[in-house]
Amino acid sequence: VDVVKDIGESLQLAVSFDRKYDHLVIDKGSVAINGVSLTINETKPGWLSVNIIPHTAKATNLNLLKRQDKVNLEFDVIGKYVEKMMNRENKGNLTIDKLRESGW
Numbered sequence: 001v002d003v004v005k006d007i008g009e010s011l012q013l014a015v016s017f018d019r020k021y022d023h024l025v026i027d028k029g030s031v032a033i034n035g036v037s038l039t040i041n042e043t044k045p046g047w048l049s050v051n052i053i054p055h056t057a058k059a060t061n062l063n064l065l066k067r068q069d070k071v072n073l074e075f076d077v078i079g080k081y082v083e084k085m086m087n088r089e090n091k092g093n094l095t096i097d098k099l100r101e102s103g104w
Contacts, residue, residue: 001069002047011052011063012041017073019046024075032074036060 003014015033017025025031025048029040038050057063065071082099 001065001067001071003049004065004067007051009054011057012049013052013062013065014047014049015071015073016047021073021075022046026076030076030078033062033071034060035072035074036062 001013002016003012005012013033022043022045025040025043027040027043030037031040031048031050032038033050036056038052038056040048041051042049052060052062082104086095
C-alpha cells in the first residue's frame with residue numbers, strides 16, 4: 001500500500017504492483033484487494049487506486065491497512081480470459097480490432 005487517505009466519507013487506497021501486470025489493470029476495471037472486489041479509480045504504470053465506501057470499510061479489514069502494508073491483488077478475470085484468448089496460436093483469430101468491433 002502506497003497511500004491511505006480519507007476522501008469525504010470514503011477511504012482511498014493506492015497500491016503499487018509489478019509492472020508485468022499492467023496489461024491486466026484498466027481504469028474502472030475490477031481488482032480484488034485481500035479478497036474484496038473493488039472498482040479501480042485510476043491507474044498508472046505499476047500502480048492503481050481504489051475508493052473504499054463506508055459500508056465496505058466496516059464490513060472488511062481494509063480500513064486497517066497502513067502505508068507499506070503488503071496486500072494480495074487478484075486482477076480482473078475478464079482481462080485474464082482476453083489475454084489467454086489473444087495468446088492462443090491461430091485459434092479463433094482474436095485480435096484487438098475484433099475486440100473493439102465487439103464493443104470491448
